[in-house]
Amino acid sequence: MSQDPAHVRVASVPADHVYVRHLDPDAGQATVVRLPDPPTGQAGRWWPPGMLEPQWVRANVDRFDLMHIHFGFDARSPEQLQELVDALDEAGRPLVFTVHDLRNPHHQESDLHDAQLDVLVPAAAELITLTPGAAQQIRARWGREARVLPHPHVFDLDDVGAPRQEREDGQEFRIGLHCKSLRACMDPEPIIRTIVGTLPSLPGAVLQVDAHCDIMDPHSSNYARSLATYLRELEEVGAIDLRVHDYFTHEQLRDYLRSLDLSVLPYRFGTHSGWAEGCHDLGTGVLAPAVGFYSDQLDCFVYRWSEFGGIDRGSLRMALRNAYDSRGRHAIISSAERRLQRDRIARAHDLIYREVLSAARGHETHSAAKELALDSEGAAR
Helix, strand or coil: CCCCCCCEEEEEECCCCHHHHCCCCCCCCCCEEECCCCCCCCCCCCCCCHHHCHHHHHHCHHHCCEEEECCCCCCCCHHHHHHHHHHHHHHCCCEEEEECCCCCCCCCCCHHHHHHHHHHHHHCCEEEECCHHHHHHHHHHHCCCEEECCCCCCCCHHHCCCCCCCCCCCCCEEEEEECCCCCCCECHHHHHHHHHHHHHHCCCEEEEEEEEHHHHCCCCCCCCHHHHHHHHHHHHCCCCEEEEECCCCHHHHHHHHHCCCEEECCECCCCCCHHHHHHHHHCCEEEEECCCCHHHHCCCEEECEECCCEECHHHHHHHHHHHHHHCCCCCCCCHHHHHHHHHHHHHHHHHHHHHHHHHHCCCCCCCHHHHHCCCCCCCCC
16 A cells, blocks of 8 residues: 555546546645556557456556546456456455446447446446436445435536627527547437427527548448438528537637537436536537436436337427527536535545555444535535
């Protein structure tokens, strides 16, 4: 264990991710030291995470006090994850696990992710999740209690809460739907059809559809023929503002979201959303499906969608109308609120780590971290 009681050394999986970077306090002395991601052979890329290899644990046991897994175990089999857990046990290094996803948005079926969670959730010395709804599901599925700590800001604090121009009747109202690379959880076509059919009743409303080049290029292995054909047809008749491009940089994503009045999430399933948190930072409205815990995570407009029953078009049209009528007059979080929230989240993580390490040494501690866990009604949400 660390000889420096002022700092906790964490093998964070990953370390170089915007969510993890914002677990440090904005100001003041950081009390948690997160090890850098092991090299992957590609600059700026943390995946696949080498820390999930049992041999990495054994070779680096003197460099960290505990492991904290967030993301990156998608490609690991349950058996490989069990080998990791066994290596941590042998090394006397506790595991903390933040349950970001109860359903993996990149997997068509839930079986593999369920099996992975069946290894990690019982093995963790402490569990964290982002919403009370997710914590309730964890309790029901595994009989474990998870601390609820909200998602920190996504964009720089200087960008958070900047004033937005209030829209007047008849002015442009820009609705954005990003198909990305059409991950497994997405089904944008029926959403787009409904929005296009609703636009005539929303004077000034424009639907901007973005898509990555790979799903629009007939020569790409990821070409989505049906969707690409439909989007090109809509573009030809001027029904949508279609923009095809490669992945946004962080700054480009900020500028894109800031340009929208409303961002529509075309998800059939999921749990939480960093994308929605980025919208929240910038004052962009979010229209999310009633799946997972998006509306538990933050204030948003909601439409009904069943993974197997499809979209409820009436609820989508009503949510669009409500968002349109708001014209940017919904509540906007301030930079000061996000800064306070970040510092409280950082403090809560520090306390959780110290409680876990104290328990591993056989000591009892007062659970001060529970007092800092912010539920959906907590400060700075």
